[in-house]
Amino acid sequence: MSTPYTPDQPDHGQNQPTVPLQETRPYPQPYADAPAAPAAPQQPTHYAVQPQPIPEKTTVGETNAYALLSIIFAFIAPIAGIVFGHLGLGQIKRTGDGGRGIALTGLIISYAYFAFLALFIIAYVGFIVMLFGTMGAALSELGSYSSTY
16 A cells, blocks of 8 residues: 655655556548647747847037038038048948938938939020020021012
8 A cells, every 4th residue: 555645745656646648639640651740839938128228329529520511511512411421421330439320311411412403404404405496496487588578
């Protein structure tokens, strides 16, 4: 006869009944040699929370000078804004200064302003050429009339 099991004592499998394990499948397997489905991964019971880095505040003194010049020249002279924007991004990448967003903004505005100016000049010159072409045709027609008086 076995000794009675008490909750204070650890059970080492001596008092458990031995029941043969049965493999039960809810659905018949079509292929006997098919690999078994992988077991679902167990979800962790806790998640490691990593703190988000606090963004550092920058001041004008810590901002790259070429980036500031890029945003200023973007509205005045777009080619200078493009040059200073690229110089600023290069320095920011090397030294780690602040002002990457300002340099990018200066570059975007400079390129857009330059494209707008280029299209405007092309349209303006095209309009002038069309005007002179129309005036030349009108003058040649005016001179071709002869008077019968």
